[in-house]
Amino acid sequence: MSEILQIESILNKEYESVDLVSFQEWLENIDKLSNLSVGVIIGPSDDVSLIKGHFDFIELIALDFNNFDDGRGYSQAYLLSKRWQFSGEIIGINAHLDQLQFMIRSGVTSYILLDSYIGLNEEDYANGFSICYQEAVNNSGLQQKY
Amino acid sequence: MYQYNAEDSNFLVERVDQFEKQLKRHLAGELDDAKFRSLRLRNGLYMELHAHMLRVAIPYGTLSSPQLRSLANVADKYDRGFGHFTTRQNIQFNWIELPEIANLLRELSDEGLHAIQTSGKATRNITADPLSGLTEGEIEDARPYCELIRRWFNLHPEFSWLPGKFKIAINGAKLDETALRIHDLGLRLVRNSKGQLGFSVFVGGGLGAAAMIAAETASFIEVEDILSYLESTMRIYNLKGRRDHQKKLRIKFLVRELGAEEFSRLVDEDWQQTKNDSKLKLNLVELEQLKKDFSLPIKPIDLGGFEEKVDFNYSIWKNNNVRSHKVDGFSIVNISLTKLGAAPGDATSEQMRILADLSEKYSAGELRTTKRQTIVFPYVRKDQVFNLWQSLEKYDLAIPHQGTLAQIVACPGRDYCDLAKAVSIPIATRVQERFNDMKKLLDIGNLNINISGCENSCAHHHVADIGLLGMQKNGEEYYQITLAGETLYETVIGKKLGPSVSGENIVDAVETVVNVYLEHRQNQERFTEVFKRIGITPFKEKVYE
CATH class of the missing domain: 3.30.413.10 (Sulfite Reductase Hemoprotein, domain 1)
Known part of the structure; x- marks a missing residue:
């Protein structure tokens, strides 16, 4: 399991010199982009299953958690990391402080918070509990009890 | 009677601590209304017409006498001396001041009570037959299963931000006191032809503007496979459920749009990937422990010489409010909270304390709540029913209209x-x-x-x-x-x-x-x-x- 990384910004669409493209852009240019090992930004309504046969050509995946009430990203993270064993970084972008515990336990391996949370203590939100009641992709150090 | 252990109690406190920080940020202007709304709902807190309303879970409808006293204390200290028992085994307090919420929740957590996921777009309080364990012909007491499934979906990382609320009911009895087929998901305990215990699964029920009866998506899921099956059901809902239309958020609309057969197929396809994952199996050792914790605290008794009292009013009340128990020598007593001029389901703090005291004297300190907003005493000796009735009469709680149209x-x-x-x-x-x-x-x-x-x-x-x-x-x-x-x-x-x-x-x-x-x-x-x-x-x- 990857360490939880904190990445300052991907606004310049660069991550360790990897270019990020939108899901739509990637779908429309699969052949061309497959040779470039790009990162793909996936939104909640994107059908994540469409990329599962192309993991060898994708450097990282950025899941967009901007919509606070839209929980599809958690299932996308689970499918990518646990079921389809994507081995690259799964970054939660536009992340909310109060949802870090859910993102990390669903399989997100690093995250970038929205600017509005800068300065708050992330540890309080990522690790607010001593136990959890269910199996998860990453139990995040919690003792599992069920 | 089942009680939370130290770890569970600590978890409740940690949840309150977390919510208190979020509340402070909100009050300081650091957490906007929309996000705070989403977070407070997941902690049972609504903004109503006049004040905040808090919904506290009564898991599987079972309460201990100390828990009821704790609710009475909350009614006095934080409300106006009332609590409202709901149709889904919760209790609501209608006059809560926002800054006091953390202290209130901490007091409740001392007795193992909480408001986690009593609202919001997540798995709600799981309801059970209020007569679980008490009636003849029951396949099994549903409450240990409710508890294990409740735990599993408690702050579940993948399924805490669903398209809509998700209500589950589990029934193990012959008659359906839970109304499971009007739930988002209903589980019926069944035995297959080999005598194995499992669940029939019904998905997509609900009332509201488009009332629908849940469709059977699986006729038999083995007990130990139920968590993975439920996860697959929720995963399909989470990924494909409508989020674009406020009135079509519930799973019933997805089931209707896809068709029950296609929905079942998608769930099954997903489930084939996880059903053999040993980490998703129901913990059968814990289940056996829970069955012991939920076992009835009574043994059959021979009341050979017992003769029922003759009293006209008592007979009317007994006929309507008392039913037979599967354990010889005992009765099940139903106490109506609905009376003229009072809101159905409302109980004063004084009534709660009286009921707590009487339950200790007559019902092993245990009470149940029902979808008809009544209170059940599950273990009353037949030779003490008359005495209980007299006590209830004294406190104006012996309203004999259980089952009649007056019990609205x-x-x-x-x-x-x-x-x-x-x-x-x-x-x-x-x-x-x-x-x-x-x-x-x-x-x-x-x-x-x-x-x-x-x-x-x-x-x-x-x-x-x-x-x-x-x-x-x-x-x-x-x-x-x-x-x-x-x-x-x-x-x-x-x-x-x-x-x-x-x-x-x-x-x-x-x-x-x-x-x-x-x-x-x-x-x-x-x-x-x-x-x-x-x-x-x-x-x-x-x-x-």
Whole structure:
């Protein structure tokens, strides 16, 4: 399991010199982009299953958690990391402080918070509990009890 | 009686600590209204018409006497001396001050009570038959399964931000006291031809503006596989459920749009990937421990020489409010909280304390809550039922109308709820006044009336013999009547009688419906049986003549 990384910004669409493209852009240019090992930004309504046969050509995946009430990203993270064993970084972008515990336990391996949370203590939100009641992709150090 | 251990109690405190930090940030302007709303709902806190409302879970409807006293203390200290028992085994407090919420929740956590996921778009409190473990013919007590499934979906990382709320009910009894097929997901404990225990799974039920009966998506899922099957069901819902239309968020719309067969196929396809994952198996060792924790605290007793007291009022009450117990020498006693002029399901803090005391004296300190907003004493010795009745009489809690139409189920309505379109409680009071004659009530017999103040259908009006739905017409309150809904023997959505009736005339209309029933009733036919035999026309003709 990857360490939880904190990445300052991907606004310049660069991550360790990897270019990020939108899901739509990637779908429309699969052949061309497959040779470039790009990162793909996936939104909640994107059908994540469409990329599962192309993991060898994708450097990282950025899941967009901007919509606070839209929980599809958690299932996308689970499918990518646990079921389809994507081995690259799964970054939660536009992340909310109060949802870090859910993102990390669903399989997100690093995250970038929205600017509005800068300065708050992330540890309080990522690790607010001593136990959890269910199996998860990453139990995040919690003792599992069920 | 099952109680949380130190780890579980600590978890409740940690949850309160987290919510308190979020509240402070919100009050300091660091967390906007929309996000705070989403977070507070997941902690059971609503913003209502006059104040904040807190919904506290009563898991599987089982309460201990100290827990009820704790709720009474909250009613006194943080509310106006009342609590409202709901139709889904919760209790609500309607006058909560926001800054006090963390202290309130900490006090409740001392007794293992909480408000986690009693609202919001996540798995809600899981309900069970309030008579679990008490009746003949039950396959198994559903409560240990409720507890294990409740735990599993407690702050579940993948399924805490679903398209809509997700209500689960589990039934292990012959009759369905849980109304499981009007839930987002209902589980029925069954045995297959080999005698193995498992669940039939029903998905996509719900009331509201588009009432639907849940479809069976699996006829038999082995007990240890149930968590992975539920996860697959929720995963399909989470990924494919409607999020684009506020009125189509519930899973029932997805099941309807895909078709039950296709929905089941998608769930099964997903489940094939996880059903053999040992980490997703139900913990059978823990299950056995929970079965011991939930085992009945009584043994059969021989009351050979016992003779029942002869008292007219006692006999009426006993006939309506007491039922037989599977354990020899014991009875199940139902206590109605619905009385003239009071909101159905409301209990004062004093009543709560009296019930807690009486439960210790007569019912091993345990109480249950039901979807008809009543309190059950599950373990009363037959030779002590009379004494209990006398005590209840003393405190005005021996209302003998269990099962009669006077025991109305109603939501808070427009008096308290900002979603409601019309009042519920005043209508309930007027109906009770119209039928305020015990002889008449007994002659009518079992008949239920449920009143919802809006299409959210919190009072389950679709599945009552007579259902009333409040609405607005030209700025006035009207009520739509539905007839012959039920869930106990089979699940049937009530039929709309016709045009809605004004608030002024609605009680006359209800009386007319009752009179048509009595006129056509043969022998001891139930309302739904008469309705099936004669159809809707005789009712319609009389009400709209």
